[in-house]
Amino acid sequence: MAVALASPAASALGEQDIAALIQLRPSVLKVEASDGDGRVSVGTGVAVGPGVIATACHVTAHANSVRVVNNGERMQASSQRAQVTRDLCLLDVPGASQVPVVELRSTPLEPGEELVALGYILGAAPRVSNGTVLQLNPFDGGQVIQSTTPFNSGASGGGLFDRENRLVGIMTFRFRSGSDNQFSLPVEWVRQALALPPGPEIAPLAGRPFWDGPPDTLPPFLQSLRLAAESRWGELETRARRWVGADAGDAPAWHALGRAQLAQGRSDAALDSLRRASSLDAGNAVFLTDLALAQHGQHDGPGYAKTRARLEQLAPAALLELDRRLETCAAGAVC
Template identity: 70%
Template sequence: MSTYFRLTATLLLTALPSLASALGERDIAALISLRPSVLKVEASDARGNVGVGTGVAVAPGVIATACHVTARASTLRVVSNGERMQVSSQRAMVARDLCLLEVPGAAQVPPVPLRDTPLKPGEELVALGYILGAAPRVSNGTVLRLHAHDGAQVIQSTTPFTSGASGGGMFDRDGRLVGLMTFKFRAGTDNQFSVPVAWIAEALKLPPGPEVAPLDGRPFWDAPEPALPAFLQTLRLEAEGRWADLERLARDWIAGDQRNASAWHALGRAQAGRGIDATAAFARADALESNNPVFISDLAVAQYRTNDQAAFASARARLERIAPTAVEALDARVNACAGGASTMC
């Protein structure tokens, strides 16, 4: 298992004593409406060890979860309202970390609607999963970035989760499934990732899978560094401060696709890490993918560092219109810059 990316198991919640005090009315409503469709998954291996994850009903008798939850299992069950139901077979897309479990006894569990329109950075999200096998819990956040991979877009969000909620549902504010919580990067914040609902839609078209047995292969996020998707390589290189390597990767990425906004953004991050003016690279990323709060924030900081106050004010105002919750973080970065905290602010 990669030391940089780890699987999820538990959805983080505020430490307030009661659910009602910890969550807003919209989150409580989401919990009530979606809870019947979000199930606990129990994975037993040949030695009798039992791991717990989460699954989401996506069709009658079909539960979607993360393959790393079921990877070592010789027996699988899902639990709904205290009733344990046997999994008869599973459709495994191990590289995508997506498994569909066929559960005849769960035919009456209501499937959730699958969103079939694109997500946008800044959209609100609601996450639902289990905590250490207890009742499902809810958390919220926003779409931070969308990363193209294997024909769809992996979701990076500010919605917090940790070990225990693997395979849990990521929903939009209309209660439509947009992805499954899957992994997080070990360094920094806001590095939570969910696999996209488009992969679930594809998997539902496949024939039923074989009987439950341990799976071969490893997910895309757990590959050796050279085989990781570029967006994950950039996170690793940035976390290690390997700015020259990050710049080489970004320039190779750009050479292969001049219109890839993430590649230009990675170049900007490498340049900023080295103390070089990154305004042009960030501006190019912003031009290719406008209304991305991350790109706008980094561009604004670069403009601030070069004393272009008019451009900074314009970028900040644009960010406030698109993602008001991101402005506070931008202001904190600028204050850090003013105090000489670091080149990355």
């Protein structure tokens, strides 16, 4: 089966990288989940153990029957280990015992690292995209990965890999505001799920994933994104102050406070908050981008140049987003 390259960003990969990625294709399978009315949802799965395929639970949530497809051969899942809140399901597929298993990365990810994603976008041939780690969001004992690797419908449950073809995450959801809000589950959760006993037979799942609950129940990093996307800056500032009051070492809370202050025209206060966020998490490309925007707006040339140089060193691709947002600011929009 051919592998398609999704998005212009994939062209940044060299031929050797593409060849290495193609070697992963046998381990990344299409998932077909059928409900009681015969409707079929399509996603992606990754072989993480002999006959064990990891996918996103929202792909199989309503299913009475699940199959994985490898080179046109459909193999029935007999059971699944479901961690619905984490949106992580492990399918037990006896017929897939010979599917090559991917290597699970055991060392921490770092912001700015290059990534490659592989998934069945729109249910067609597996597609490849590349990008970088933007931010690692602490949640439930892991680090939810925010990256610039684009994916779309059908890629949920697909694999996120480092440049050594080791699995670092399972693609799960895309926040529908902005171009850099792609999120993947950490490989630590996969490793923990593999230690669980086999699950029950396939049946509809109860519960909702952490990213799909009522607004007030979302993790703080998603609450921040939602409020910012809706330009509810005053409410974001109120919540961020509450988070900072609860934990003065919470870098994302300081970042959220700085964003809210900047959007409301309080640049001096925003600079202080954004500097605090970047000092607490010096390798965070998202924090550095917003700090550079604030410095540019305050005509702090030396500070802006220093932050931009740091951003270029950490995540060169993030400079494109910075420049795009600077153009937006120049046009009079909220940065």
